[in-house]
Amino acid sequence: MSLPISTESQAPASAWDGMVARVSQPRFLIGASLFRICAGLAIVIQYLLNHAQRRYLFGPEGLWPWDTFAASMANSATFSVYAWSRSLIWFEACFHLGLLVSLLWLVGWRTRLTTPLTYVFFWSLHQRFPGIWDGGDNLIHLVLVYAMFADVGAWFSLDAKRRALTPVDAHAMGARLGGMLHNTAILAFALQLSLVYGVAGLYKVQGDVWQDGTAIYHAFRSGQFVWPGFSELLYQNAVVVTLLSHGTVAFQVAFPFLLFLNRHTRRIAVALGLTFHLGIALFLGLITFSLFMASVDVALIDDDEYRALGRWLTRLKSRWLPGGSPRMPAAAQALQEQPSEPPLA
Template identity: 50%
Template sequence: MFSAVLRVRTAFYSRLDEYSRTRRALVGAALTRITLGSVGLYFYVRDYLDRGYLWGPEGVWPWQNFVDPDQGGTFSLYSLGRSDIWFELLFHAGMLAALLFTLGWHTRVMTVVHYVFLWSLYQRNPMLMDGGDNVTSIVLVFMIFVDSGARLSLDARKRAERKLPDADTEAVRHRIGSLLHHAGLLAVTLQVCTVYLVSGMYKVQGRHWQDGTALYYILRVNEFGWPGVNNLLYENAFLVVLMTYGTVFFQLAFTFLLLNRALRPFAVAGGVLLHLGIAIHMAGLITFSLTMIGLELLIMGDDHYRRVRAFLHRFRKALSVTT
């Protein structure tokens, strides 16, 4: 018994030492940063011409509702002033922060700055949200601890141009940073699993999900539907039943699929396809779908991306030979 406990403790400290030296999932973290930043930037660009009406001090969401705690009001930089100048300053600063976060310029700092500006914007008009804002508000806090600027960023490019030496893996600062990085990765992954598991558990309680007709009604919602496309699906009874049950099964199985490293890429691919389908056939939920896709990309390890890159290289080479 004692020897078994000793082996477990030794294995734990060995794995802890490994994770404190080497930072994993750097490519996935970078792709998540780029996706989340792009979605945030999309908010600003999409509403730019109507920014005053949608987000301004005299906009469609009453100011009193915005600042009144009893109406759900909470901290927002936009509540610190009601002038148009203050609003324009914050809106454009938030847009710049989203861009710099996406590009990976001083990534750790810009993660905090982007989060504060985006949270403030969300609170100004909660009626424009689609659920992706809730997920983003949570995971951006975790992303502060993730080294999302180590790849595909201006920070990484600057380090390469200056030929800066690799971090000292024995340094206490590096080790603590690596542990925080992996803790952030775990927190984001658990958040994604929670979204899937809770969604799946709620679905199995619904009568229409149980009888396989739920997607028929969902695809016919005018606010989110795509005329001329959705009807191709909901008019096919077999596809409706297959996709309804398939969605529930996948959401319930997602967390367990991640436990097997060999099945992890298939789980991520399934999640990406699921949310691409939501983005296409429920156009009003496009930001939520893109946010979830971005978070799922973080789950893949660097070795997975190396294999994907090698496969694409071989595929491109084969195409060039045939042509």
């Protein structure tokens, strides 16, 4: 005679199963894929911009002597594939292989493989001549490590087309583990970006030019970062300069709190971040820096929010374009047809 199992004994197991199911459900998949596209585009741009002068900047007989570079690699805990050989053929092979891998990562081919390879080649290039990079490059080095555990090929990729032909059981152990790792990686994205903004804001608070509201004026008047014909419209207006200077500090200090408070403040934080870096790209000309920073921002918008944005853009297009309601783009239609997923916050 079997004894009945009490409801009380089933409750902990049921709660545990529910928690595992929730944390293993991958979220922010569209944002992670857009991160890949934005960051991949910035990496490819850097390779192409430096292609003509690659030997002068990074080659064995370049601006920074190879012997000095190799010695610094030997005496440090880091690495660079460019330090493995002084051969010009090896340098050309590494440089162009890095460009090829970045292009494959950008289009989403075998992202589980190309993500770590992109990190290795991009990190190696930066180590070959570290003096010419900026804060966006430093951020992307860290985030690419987290991206190795994220599913950055779920959307807008060759991987997504391949998976559509061979669907995976979402309840399989491997799929659940992959979902947990993906969600953890996205959380690491958020924590890293919060740290960058928060530290930058607290550092600015201590500066005299940020306290008196003239920092933006000095940035535009340096002559190094300008948009000719438009930057003057900003730095010639004292009110605008003061508001932008103090607003920058306020945004950066507040970003970590806005991001994690609730989903509404998270949207405000991400929107401000994207606007902030759009302004930097336009008025200061820091294109790749802005792309790197914005790539992490777009990863923090959840899938339901992207679908809602797609529906809004479709309605806006049908309202303002002639010819009535146009045919919905395939990408927007795919977004709307996917099942809804609960956001992280």
